[in-house]
Each structure stands twice: as structure tokens, then as C-alpha cells.
Amino acid sequence: xxxxxxxxxxxxxxxxxxxxxxxxxxxxxxxxxxxxxxxxxxxxxxxxxxxxxxxxxxxxxxxxxxxxxxxxxxxxxxxxxxxxxxxxxxxxxxxxxxxxxxxxxxxxxxxxxxxxxxxxxxxxxxxxxxxxxxxxxxxxxxxxxx
Numbered sequence: 671x672x673x674x675x676x677x678x679x680x681x682x683x684x685x686x687x688x689x690x691x692x693x694x695x696x697x698x699x700x701x702x703x704x705x706x707x708x709x710x711x712x713x714x715x716x717x718x719x720x721x722x723x724x725x726x727x728x729x730x731x732x733x734x735x736x737x738x739x740x741x742x743x744x745x746x747x748x749x750x751x752x753x754x755x756x757x758x759x760x761x762x763x764x765x766x767x768x769x770x771x772x773x774x775x776x777x778x779x780x781x782x783x784x785x786x787x788x789x790x791x792x793x794x795x796x797x798x799x800x801x802x803x804x805x806x807x808x809x810x811x812x813x814x815x816x
Contacts, residue, residue: 693784701729707809709767717763721771723806724799728767730760732787756786764791771807773797 701720708716715736720729737752761778768776773795780792800806 693782697729697784697788697790700725700727704729706731707767709763709770709809711759711762711766715759715763717760719763719767721767724802726776726793726795726799727790728764728793729788729790730763730767732756732760734787737786753786757781757783757789760789761791764789764793767809768793770809 700722704720704722706718706720709719710716718731720731722728737756761781764778768774768778773793775797776793776795778791778793782790782792784790
């Protein structure tokens with residue numbers, strides 16, 4: 671867990687360089703203590719997910735190589751540049767993460783794009799918010815290796 675902070679700082683630093691200071695303080699404050707998990711969509715495209723369950727927000731983080739080279743995301747992505755499918759891919763990653771962490775009933779209600787590498791999704795659920803420290807489902811074998 672100690673290496674989570676340097677990795678998040680690196681991701682945030684790269685994004686800051688690409689997009690200016692927009693949202694940096696907010697992202698740092700909201701997600702720095704979160705342990706990332708990895709969700710895979712499309713043609714084995716991994717996305718890091720930072721989940722702030724108390725605020726019901728997830729930060730989806732891509733990588734620069736994928737956002738330049740792209741990946742076929744099924745029929746939707748055939749022959750299209752990565753920027754054209756980015757919103758759909760990020761939303762699919764957020765939805766997949768919620769489904770795989772046993773929150774199929776949750777709905778994505780908002781979206782904020784911080785950069786080409788980061789987007790935040792707000793979600794609502796019928797279940798009450800878990801108190802801090804509650805043991806929650808994790809994606810088995812899909813977390814980042816440290």
C-alpha cells in the first residue's frame with residue numbers, strides 16, 4: 671500500500687502536465703487514500719479504478735500509450751481514433767467495476783473529465799453508504815501488483 675501514493679502521484683503528475691491544474695487538488699484530496707483496482711474491458715484493456723465509496727465516486731485512469739495507439743473496442747471502435755471512443759470506454763470501465771464489485775443496482779449519474787487519462791463518475795445506489803472501515807468486495811486477483 672505504501673507504493674500506492676507514489677504511483678497515484680505519478681499518474682496525477684502526468685495528467686497535470688497534460689491538462690494544467692484543473693481538478694488536481696480535488697482529485698488528490700478525494701482519491702489519494704484509495705487503493706486502486708484494475709478492471710479490464712474490450713481487448714484486454716486495463717483501467718485503474720479508484721473508488722471513494724463514502725462519496726460514491728470512481729476515478730477511471732487510463733494510460734498514455736492506450737490513448738495514443740488505441741485498441742479495438744468491438745464494433746464500436748473499429749477504425750476509430752482513441753479519442754472518439756474515450757468517453758464510452760471510460761464509462762464502460764466504471765460500469766464494469768460497479769458490476770464486478772456487486773453493485774449492479776447502482777446507477778452512474780454524473781461524469782467529469784479531468785484529462786485524456788482521467789474521468790470521474792458519480793454513482794447512486796439504493797443501499798446505504800458503508801461506514802469507513804467496512805470490509806468490501808475486491809476484485810479477486812485483479813488488483814495492482816506491488
